[in-house]
Amino acid sequence: MTSLPQKPVPMPTPDTKEFWDGCSQGILRIQKCEDCSSHVFFPTLVCQECHSDRLTWVSSSGLGEIKTFTVVRRAVGAFAPDAPYTIAIVALDEGPQLMTYIVDHKESDVAIGKRVAVAFERRMDSYLPVFKLV
Numbered sequence: 295m296t297s298l299p300q301k302p303v304p305m306p307t308p309d310t311k312e313f314w315d316g317c318s319q320g321i322l323r324i325q326k327c328e329d330c331s332s333h334v335f336f337p338t339l340v341c342q343e344c345h346s347d348r349l350t351w352v353s354s355s356g357l358g359e360i361k362t363f364t365v366v367r368r369a370v371g372a373f374a375p376d377a378p379y380t381i382a383i384v385a386l387d388e389g390p391q392l393m394t395y396i397v398d399h400k401e402s403d404v405a406i407g408k409r410v411a412v413a414f415e416r417r418m419d420s421y422l423p424v425f426k427l428v
């Protein structure tokens with residue numbers, strides 16, 4: 295009997311540790327620029343709007359909307375048992391967008407513009423931000 299490969303897990307770096315620690319605590323942390331007030335995601339060293347390096351970590355509301363999505367019907371490797379599953383680009387209310395899973399939904403209920411809220415899904419010893427319809 296062959297075993298399925300394991301799904302990849304986060305490998306925090308000094309630049310992303312705050313984000314992943316937040317996920318483990320049930321908090322979606324993003325960065326905010328102290329110079330132009332833009333919210334920034336993914337974790338980075340400089341603001342994507344004004345290139346300032348004065349970024350601080352803040353808690354996101356965890357709320358947003360689906361900008362686009364796809365339903366994966368034929369997955370491979372460790373993801374095969376999960377199909378069909380929904381991957382989406384979610385725009386947080388603070389502005390940044392992230393690629394994520396939409397979980398616990400009827401496929402026909404997912405649509406562009408639908409409101410979502412963050413949840414956290416355990417994978418091994420890590421937690422991944424996923425979103426649920428609200």
Ligand SMILES: [Zn+2]
Binds near residue numbers: 341345
């Ligand atoms: Zn900025």
